[in-house]
Amino acid sequence: MPRFFNTAGPCNPGRHYMLPAGERLPLVEPLVEQEQYFVVHAARQSGKTTALLELARQLTAGGKYAALLASCEVGEAAGRDAVAAVQALTFSLWQTAQRDLPPELRPPAPETLDAVNPLSRFSAQLTRWAMACPRPVVLFLDEIDALQDESLIGVLRQLREGFVGRPGSFPQSVGLIGLRDVRDYKVRLAVRSDGISLGTASPFNVKARSLTLRDFTAAEVASLLAQHTDETGQPFAPDAAAEVFEQSQGQPWLVNALAGVLTTEPDALVRDRAATVTRAHVLQAREILIQRRDTHLDSLVNKLQEPRVQRVIEPILVGQTLPLDLEYDDDLAHARDLGLVARRDGLLRIANPIYQEIIPRVL
Numbered sequence: 001m002p003r004f005f006n007t008a009g010p011c012n013p014g015r016h017y018m019l020p021a022g023e024r025l026p027l028v029e030p031l032v033e034q035e036q037y038f039v040v041h042a043a044r045q046s047g048k049t050t051a052l053l054e055l056a057r058q059l060t061a062g063g064k065y066a067a068l069l070a071s072c073e074v075g076e077a078a079g080r081d082a083v084a085a086v087q088a089l090t091f092s093l094w095q096t097a098q099r100d101l102p103p104e105l106r107p108p109a110p111e112t113l114d115a116v117n118p119l120s121r122f123s124a125q126l127t128r129w130a131m132a133c134p135r136p137v138v139l140f141l142d143e144i145d146a147l148q149d150e151s152l153i154g155v156l157r158q159l160r161e162g163f164v165g166r167p168g169s170f171p172q173s174v175g176l177i178g179l180r181d182v183r184d185y186k187v188r189l190a191v192r193s194d195g196i197s198l199g200t201a202s203p204f205n206v207k208a209r210s211l212t213l214r215d216f217t218a219a220e221v222a223s224l225l226a227q228h229t230d231e232t233g234q235p236f237a238p239d240a241a242a243e244v245f246e247q248s249q250g251q252p253w254l255v256n257a258l259a260g261v262l263t264t265e266p267d268a269l270v271r272d273r274a275a276t277v278t279r280a281h282v283l284q285a286r287e288i289l290i291q292r293r294d295t296h297l298d299s300l301v302n303k304l305q306e307p308r309v310q311r312v313i314e315p316i317l318v319g320q321t322l323p324l325d326l327e328y329d330d331d332l333a334h335a336r337d338l339g340l341v342a343r344r345d346g347l348l349r350i351a352n353p354i355y356q357e358i359i360p361r362v363l
Contacts, residue, residue, distance in 0.1 A: 003231060004264035005256040007296070011050040017227045017259075019220055021054030024213055028055060032065070032138050032173040035166055037159070037206050039176045042213035043339025045253035045296050048177050051213065052140045056100070059138055065172070066105035067138035070096045072155075073146045083118045085151035090125045093139075105133055123158035127169050136172035144178040163206045180337045181210045215250035218242070224255065228263055234273040243282040249352035251339065253296045254289075261285040290357055297358060300340070304362050309335055316341065316350060317360055 006016035022029065024047070031038050042048050052069050059067035074088035090110050097106040107129035116124045130137045147155055162170035216224070222241045229235050236244075248254035262269050262277050262285050269285060270277050289297065303309055312335040332348075335341045340359075342351045350356040 002264075003227070005228070005260040007045075007253055007257045007260060007294070009049075010053050011047075013054070017224055017256075018050065019216070019224055021051045021058065023220075024216075025051055025055070025211060027209065027211055028052075028175065029059070031175075031209060032059065032067075034208075035172045036208035037163060037174045037176075038208050039178075039181055039210045040213060041178055041181050041210065041337065043251075043337060044179065044299065046213050046215065046339065047252040048213050049142055052142065052175065052177055056138070056140055060101065060105070064135065065138045066101060066133050066135045067140070068093070068097055068100060069140040069142055069177075071142045071146075073143040080149050080151060082150040082154045085147055086119060086122045086154065089147075089155065090121050093122075093125060105135060108132060119154060120158065122155060123162050123170075126158075126162060126171055127165065130165075130167065130170050130172075136167040137170075138173045139171045140175045140177055142177045144176045145180065160206050176207075180334075216245075216248075216252060216255055217250060218245040221245040221248070221250060221255055225259060228259070232263075232273045234263060234270070234275070234277065236277045237279060239279040240277045240282050243279045247282065247286050247353050249342070249344075251352055254352065254354055257289055257294065257296070258282060258285050261288050286354060286357075290354065293358075297354075300355065300358065301362050303338055303340065304359060309338070309340065310363065312341060313350070313359060314363065316348060317363070 001015070003015060003017050006012075006018070011018040025040065028038070028040070040048060040052065049069070056067040056069045059065045070089075070093045072085075072089060072092075074085050074092070090113065094107055094110050107125055110121070110125065112128070113121045113124055126137070126139070144152075159174055164170075166172050221244055225236045225241050225244065244255060244258050248258060260268070262281055263271075269281050269288075293301070304313065308331040311331050332341070339351055340355065341348055343349075350359060
């Protein structure tokens with residue numbers, strides 16, 4: 001089956017056009033080698049899962065580590081219930097390892113933890129895994145944002161408490177993958193009545209670095225489109241490739257969505273592989289995406305209903321100047337982490353022309 005531009009779930013290099021996983025996260029492998037714990041945060045559908053899943057596969061295939069990407073997506077109810085979250089996460093870890101790791105590198109079955117305190121079973125599972133595994137364990141926890149309240153705090157504390165045992169009796173390196181940096185997570189009223197952030201006293205204060213996954217550069221967009229040209233012979237005019245970057249500003253989902261509408265969807269605009277994709281085609285694809293309002297754009301619309309997001313977006317739309325200091329304004333940081341705004345040309349702007357078209361229509 002020919003490869004195509006993917007917008008649904010993680011990319012697979014055998015089925016989808018994709019860029020090398022490590023190029024946008026060059027510091028992850030050195031942090032793993034240094035036995036560090038870290039955070040990777042970026043907007044939704046920016047390629048976090050794809051990049052870390054591929055990196056885990058590469059680390060394991062290299063023969064030095066047992067690396068695994070496991071999801072913290074345990075459901076809304078379990079995300080707030082500490083015992084349910086720990087049990088679900090422990091089972092998810094084991095189940096994912098059955099799929100992604102060879103038998104000799106997998107963690108023990110969760111049933112062996114029946115005698116362990118239910119709130120401590122996740123760390124107990126990691127300890128048993130690290131001690132039994134013939135290689136150092138590397139764990140990437142995806143969708144860490146799905147854990148809330150006591151669940152989030154409990155898992156982070158278990159990771160912190162096990163940190164001193166690495167690599168012999170705990171994972172050598174742990175990466176938390178989500179929308180926001182851990183220090184910015186809000187603890188809901190069920191835990192803290194004032195809703196303050198975890199701050200410098202975070203249960204994950206063993207974190208060495210916080211990394212963000214940047215968008216594609218113009219050169220990377222051109223390289224991704226060139227993969228399609230190399231495999232099918234269908235060319236993109238230079239100004240067409242430039243327009244794909246201009247309209248998306250390199251946002252990975254938008255890049256792939258535009259390219260898919262142009263060339264690889266069943267009803268693509270330019271299905272004739274002998275025909276050149278032009279700038280006019282790209283502008284037509286842009287309008288199709290805006291009108292179609294796929295899941296990515298629909299979730300964008302939902303975020304615009306939040307008052308804290310509107311506080312940031314509405315002044316930009318009417319031309320007011322906002323401060324660029326995102327580190328100390330939580331609403332600005334929140335809008336940035338959602339991928340809605342970005343610094344460009346020294347100003348805070350809507351992240352890309354497609355969002356710029358959609359947002360005023362919604363508000």
